[in-house]
Amino acid sequence: xxxxxxxxxxxxxxxxxxxxLSLTLGIATGFYLMPTLFAAAPxxxxxxxxxxxxxxxxxxxxxxxxxxxxxxxxGIDARAIETGLPGSPISWNLSSPGQTLAExxxxxxxxxxxxxxIVYVLPxxxxxxxxxxxxxxINAFYxxxxxxxxxxxxxxxxxxxxxxxxxxxxxxxxxxxxxRWAVRNSVDTGLRQLLRPDLELQRSLxxxxxxxxxxxxxxxxxxxxELRDLLTTHGRGEFRPAPAQMRLLSNMVTTALRDQRHVVxxxxxxxxxxxxxxxxEFTPAxxxxxxxxxxxxxxxxxDATQLLTGDDFIDAVHPTSAGAHRWTVRLVETLAELN
Amino acid sequence: xxxxxPEFLVFLVxxxxxxxxARTGRWRKFVLVLAxxxxxxxxxxxxxxxxxxxxxxxxxxxxxxxxxESPARRRGLLAISxxxxxxxxxxxxxxxxxxxxxxxxIHLAGANAQWRTPDIALPIGISFYTFERLSYTIDVYxxxxxxxxxxxxxxxxxxxxxxxxxxxxxxxxxxxxxLHRRTALxxxxxxxxxxxSGLMKxxxxxxxxxxxxxxxxxxxxxxxxxxxxxxxxxxxxxxYCDFSGYSEMAIGLxxxxxxxxxxxxxxxxxxxxxxxxxxxxxxxxxxxxxxxVYVSLGGNRGGTAxxxxxxxxxxxxxxxxxxxxxxxxxxxxxxxxxLVFHRMxxxxxxxxxxxxxxxxxxxxxxxxxxxxxxLCWIPFRIRDSSAMLTALRKFVVPDGNFEIASLGLGRMSxxxxxxxxxxxxxxxxxxxxxGDLDARFARASMPTIAAIGIAAGVIFVTMWPLSQAPFIxxxx
Numbered sequence: 047x048x049x050x051x052x053x054x055x056x057x058x059x060x061x062x063x064x065x066x067l068s069l070t071l072g073i074a075t076g077f078y079l080m081p082t083l084f085a086a087a088p089x090x091x092x093x094x095x096x097x098x099x100x101x102x103x104x105x106x107x108x109x110x111x112x113x114x115x116x117x118x119x120x121g122i123d124a125r126a127i128e129t130g131l132p133g134s135p136i137s138w139n140l141s142s143p144g145q146t147l148a149e150x151x152x153x154x155x156x157x158x159x160x161x162x163x164i165v166y167v168l169p170x171x172x173x174x175x176x177x178x179x180x181x182x183x184i185n186a187f188y189x190x191x192x193x194x195x196x197x198x199x200x201x202x203x204x205x206x207x208x209x210x211x212x213x214x215x216x217x218x219x220x221x222x223x224x225x226r227w228a229v230r231n232s233v234d235t236g237l238r239q240l241l242r243p244d245l246e247l248q249r250s251l252x253x254x255x256x257x258x259x260x261x262x263x264x265x266x267x268x269x270x271x272e273l274r275d276l277l278t279t280h281g282r283g284e285f286r287p288a289p290a291q292m293r294l295l296s297n298m299v300t301t302a303l304r305d306q307r308h309v310v311x312x313x314x315x316x317x318x319x320x321x322x323x324x325x326x327e328f329t330p331a332x333x334x335x336x337x338x339x340x341x342x343x344x345x346x347x348x349d350a351t352q353l354l355t356g357d358d359f360i361d362a363v364h365p366t367s368a369g370a371h372r373w374t375v376r377l378v379e380t381l382a383e384l385n
Numbered sequence: 386x387x388x389x390x391p392e393f394l395v396f397l398v399x400x401x402x403x404x405x406x407a408r409t410g411r412w413r414k415f416v417l418v419l420a421x422x423x424x425x426x427x428x429x430x431x432x433x434x435x436x437x438x439x440x441x442x443x444x445x446x447x448x449x450x451x452x453x454e455s456p457a458r459r460r461g462l463l464a465i466s467x468x469x470x471x472x473x474x475x476x477x478x479x480x481x482x483x484x485x486x487x488x489x490x491i492h493l494a495g496a497n498a499q500w501r502t503p504d505i506a507l508p509i510g511i512s513f514y515t516f517e518r519l520s521y522t523i524d525v526y527x528x529x530x531x532x533x534x535x536x537x538x539x540x541x542x543x544x545x546x547x548x549x550x551x552x553x554x555x556x557x558x559x560x561x562x563x564l565h566r567r568t569a570l571x572x573x574x575x576x577x578x579x580x581x582s583g584l585m586k587x588x589x590x591x592x593x594x595x596x597x598x599x600x601x602x603x604x605x606x607x608x609x610x611x612x613x614x615x616x617x618x619x620x621x622x623x624x625y626c627d628f629s630g631y632s633e634m635a636i637g638l639x640x641x642x643x644x645x646x647x648x649x650x651x652x653x654x655x656x657x658x659x660x661x662x663x664x665x666x667x668x669x670x671x672x673x674x675x676x677x678v679y680v681s682l683g684g685n686r687g688g689t690a691x692x693x694x695x696x697x698x699x700x701x702x703x704x705x706x707x708x709x710x711x712x713x714x715x716x717x718x719x720x721x722x723x724l725v726f727h728r729m730x731x732x733x734x735x736x737x738x739x740x741x742x743x744x745x746x747x748x749x750x751x752x753x754x755x756x757x758x759x760l761c762w763i764p765f766r767i768r769d770s771s772a773m774l775t776a777l778r779k780f781v782v783p784d785g786n787f788e789i790a791s792l793g794l795g796r797m798s799x800x801x802x803x804x805x806x807x808x809x810x811x812x813x814x815x816x817x818x819x820g821d822l823d824a825r826f827a828r829a830s831m832p833t834i835a836a837i838g839i840a841a842g843v844i845f846v847t848m849w850p851l852s853q854a855p856f857i858x859x860x861x
Contacts, residue, residue: 238800
């Protein structure tokens, strides 16, 4: 009897129909659940949400903000800026892992009016790469509630490839589908949190002053290997900034000055071994580039590329707390001159 | 037009509709031939000539072969087919490689020569359909199969779109008799699960592993041995899921039109010896090489030394078939070495007598075989010789650095990749133990079917790869 049911036409069609309907239901469920999954997942871009929330609803209003990537997260202590400057202006370090110049630009429209000075920490790699965003960043911004203003969209469209900027304006359903990167990322971030007790990952997510995750200096053998690998993958002869990044930087400076804000362009420290490995042509080319930068009133340039010694680095690129102290002291001096 | 894209779905719906409307078998075959030509022209319209013109040659050569009794003339006719087919394959696939290597040899000899190598595009699927055409004329020459009198049937044999681009390599003796039956549309849960399983293998497993493999194997010098091992395993799973996923979808699509295509994979990573591996991996190619190369070379009929030579030559040709590059030749050579070595020592396998010893011996054999298979995938995947040697060194001689958790901060997908591999291997092992899952699911109860459907839907939305990759075997 069972066999007859199995092989007869109508029940077979019913089973196929049930399969197709349940598959459709599964797809709809996936789309429906995506925002909930995204909000609950331990993502490495979660700091974006923390920063957006702080700018929108934070308890205090900052006067000085610092943008940059993980080098700035480790290397700038915003509390030391507050204590080092007269009047103790509220200062926030809004750096995040892998933050590009275009990503820093997205935050500009969210800055409260209280901000008087913006510090852009410029790692040389960021200036040389023509890319606007890490592909998941725009999606993370969207999923955490960010919506770009018309001016933001227009400027980015004028500077970068359309394909890089189009995701900013994708409809909700497409953004939900794009958000699937979070599923795999949450596994990697979650497991890394378990396996790396030496990292202060919670601090690197939530701290608005000095969100440095690293606590232990790399053993010399590993540091040597990391330096070697860095030079293998990022070896260069001369410094060649990407035109798109320079256009965006110029626009960001002009916008800040128009809004009566000061700007500090802070070139991030480079490990002496790396600097040496880049070759003899690199440093003069970089110095020449920095000398040729915008030096209008209200704009300061802090060249910290050769500020730190090898002992001031926790690994091949990130400063130790001692290195951060030295760099921040120099930044405070620059800010004091600016004011 | 990849199988997993929306345009293919639209294409399939249109083809199925026309197939259903067509009342006679002849018209249905015509619909399939026309659809197959459109499918091929979607990739490269001009290359349709390469598909159709040699087809005319082979169709007529086979008919003459059947009538001809003179051995010399029969050999001549076969030579026409072989030269036409291999000539085209040689020009489009190997000509540039030959010129480049000739130039290198001239430079090596100290002479000074320069010429520009032409930029020749490889017609997609040429390696597959060339072998299919050759098998047809060789079978007719050997009188192993009769020639077909229907040009329409022969056209469908050559062009049938589900397997046109990347196989399975179909034999005329298997395919043409099916066209004598009345063709009809079929679509049931078994076919659906076959398509679903193939799609999942391709997009959820293979395409999600692809970025990790690319990241590691593009610069193996910066990764520790443990990551090289993980990347080798990831590539082994990627290429298996990519190709067997394609094959399953091709078989499923064939069944929709009532045509059965041969199975191409049989869980090769559970094989316990080189010959066992080649009975399970890309079965349609390995049996083709066995029947038309190894046997033609003399097989095992000429004594031990010539058997070893024939095995090695067959594997070298098999390697070279994959691409005009020395790394594929090396891959074939390494597998050839394994086959020869296994043939030398296989009498020793029978020494183990007790069931426990046999069991332990089997587990050890599977582990050893898969170690060799993984090692061989490295030259297959990495074309740059310096990077390939670095990866091979790190694979064979572990560097003792196991601190994968310290690699990168955020962008390295090592844990999710490992989890994906583990999940796949668990399901794969379960299906090896219990039999094909798609067949089991097709017999499942209604609630189970609904649960599988919902789970598959959620998985597709949450795990669909961020960037789509073409099927790996499309490049061959």
